[in-house]
Amino acid sequence: MAAARILIVDDDPDTQRVLGYTLKQEGFQVLVAVDGAEALRVREREKPDLILLDIMLPKLDGYQVAERIRAEEGSVAHVPIVMVTAETDIEQKVRGLRAGADDYLVKPFHPAELLARIRSLLARFAPRVADTTGHAAAGRVLAFYGAKGGVGTTTLAINAAIALQRDQGRRVVLVDGNLQFGDHRVFLDLGLDRKSIVDVVVAPTIDQDLLKSVLIHHDTGIDLLLAPPSPEMAELVNADQHHMTQIIELLRQRYDYVIIDIDKRLDETNLDVISASDVVFVVMTADLSCLKNVRLVLETMSQLGMGSGRVQLVLNRSTAYTGITVKNAESALRRRIAYQVVNDYRVAITSLNTGAPFAVARSDTALGKSVVEFVRQADRLDASSSDATELAPATT
Ligand SMILES: Nc1ncnc2c1ncn2[C@@H]1O[C@H](COP(=O)(O)OP(=O)(O)O)[C@@H](O)[C@H]1O
Numbered sequence: 001m002a003a004a005r006i007l008i009v010d011d012d013p014d015t016q017r018v019l020g021y022t023l024k025q026e027g028f029q030v031l032v033a034v035d036g037a038e039a040l041r042v043r044e045r046e047k048p049d050l051i052l053l054d055i056m057l058p059k060l061d062g063y064q065v066a067e068r069i070r071a072e073e074g075s076v077a078h079v080p081i082v083m084v085t086a087e088t089d090i091e092q093k094v095r096g097l098r099a100g101a102d103d104y105l106v107k108p109f110h111p112a113e114l115l116a117r118i119r120s121l122l123a124r125f126a127p128r129v130a131d132t133t134g135h136a137a138a139g140r141v142l143a144f145y146g147a148k149g150g151v152g153t154t155t156l157a158i159n160a161a162i163a164l165q166r167d168q169g170r171r172v173v174l175v176d177g178n179l180q181f182g183d184h185r186v187f188l189d190l191g192l193d194r195k196s197i198v199d200v201v202v203a204p205t206i207d208q209d210l211l212k213s214v215l216i217h218h219d220t221g222i223d224l225l226l227a228p229p230s231p232e233m234a235e236l237v238n239a240d241q242h243h244m245t246q247i248i249e250l251l252r253q254r255y256d257y258v259i260i261d262i263d264k265r266l267d268e269t270n271l272d273v274i275s276a277s278d279v280v281f282v283v284m285t286a287d288l289s290c291l292k293n294v295r296l297v298l299e300t301m302s303q304l305g306m307g308s309g310r311v312q313l314v315l316n317r318s319t320a321y322t323g324i325t326v327k328n329a330e331s332a333l334r335r336r337i338a339y340q341v342v343n344d345y346r347v348a349i350t351s352l353n354t355g356a357p358f359a360v361a362r363s364d365t366a367l368g369k370s371v372v373e374f375v376r377q378a379d380r381l382d383a384s385s386s387d388a389t390e391l392a393p394a395t396t
């Protein structure tokens with residue numbers, strides 16, 4: 001495969017040199033533009049595979065450049081753009097993402113982080129063609145995002161991960177992204193003595209060998225990256241250094257699926273997980289407060305430039321009576337509910353209490369079958385081709 005070509009847009013010769021050197025070392029081809037106007041010309045002429053775009057540029061600034069590029073490419077092409085900024089402000093990030101950036105980096109950043117983000121984007125936007133080169137294609141990253149606490153996000157993430165491994169024969173790693181109150185240890189009957197993500201982030205460098213030594217191989221067949229053993233250790237997982245992004249990027253090189261369980265918070269760490277995901281499953285139940293949250297989160301995700309195919313609604317406990325039908329929920333959200341998982345509190349809670357996931361112990365139950373069916377469909381789903389999730393606006 002030809003080396004990916006990366007366009008560096010920066011007016012500072014030192015930055016150009018340092019970035020150029022780092023990228024060439026890793027086998028990338030490097031193109032340089034010194035201002036916004038030149039960036040547009042080079043993009044047009046050279047069709048780079050990715051653009052590193054500084055925000056502070058002479059003539060056109062980074063936001064304007066990103067907007068122009070998106071306007072010029074139309075809806076067919078999409079060159080990944082990483083905004084480079086000196087600001088840590090979340091407002092800036094949102095503005096950059098709105099202008100059409102796919103990701104952002106805050107100066108100063110570590111070369112490992114730069115490379116992790118670049119690889120992640122190249123993998124995400126590479127055309128998914130059948131792999132004839134013998135190289136393992138990068139695995140897919142699926143986030144399970146709970147629109148509200150208690151809707152069953154962890155239950156679904158764990159059981160879906162196990163079903164992908166057992167029924168679909170995939171290599172699966174499950175990451176507990178609830179950094180403060182992660183409960184995979186409870187669900188999977190593991191003690192506090194097990195290694196966790198903390199052991200990854202405190203190491204001087206994050207690499208495959210380190211990850212291998214921290215991941216836990218569970219009896220169910222999946223591998224686990226556990227949350228910190230206590231809430232105050234959560235902050236060791238650092239959003240400024242994009243620990244999550246680095247970890248996800250390494251994991252996707254070795255697994256068919258990286259499954260991440262996150263809660264409803266839209267903080268920097270969760271936004272990193274969401275940006276790195278091929279698909280975000282928004283887990284919900286059919287009640288009003290959940291619908292409200294889902295509405296808000298769909299809006300935020302679309303502002304972040306997440307195409308609707310990358311965000312899928314999963315209705316959990318779909319057969320429970322709530323007074324709101326699937327049809328009601330869909331028309332309120334103007335979105336199709338892509339998946340439904342039935343209600344079975346007895347099976348769900350017994351499996352939690354015994355630490356034996358129902359995808360293993362009770363796969364013959366309606367709940368077990370429902371998750372297997374979900375996973376079968378999700379395994380077939382190609383994020384880039386499923387744009388049919390948006391409903392036409394209601395006519396009433
Ligand atoms: N499909 C289901 N049917 C019945 N109960 C469920 C279902 N999914 C999850 N539960 C139960 O809901 C509770 C909350 O689940 P959990 O996965 O911890 O939610 P979250 O991670 O969203 O906070 C648990 O007691 C779990 O057993």
Ligand SMILES: [Mg+2]
Pocket residue numbers: 153154155178
């Ligand atoms: Mg949970």
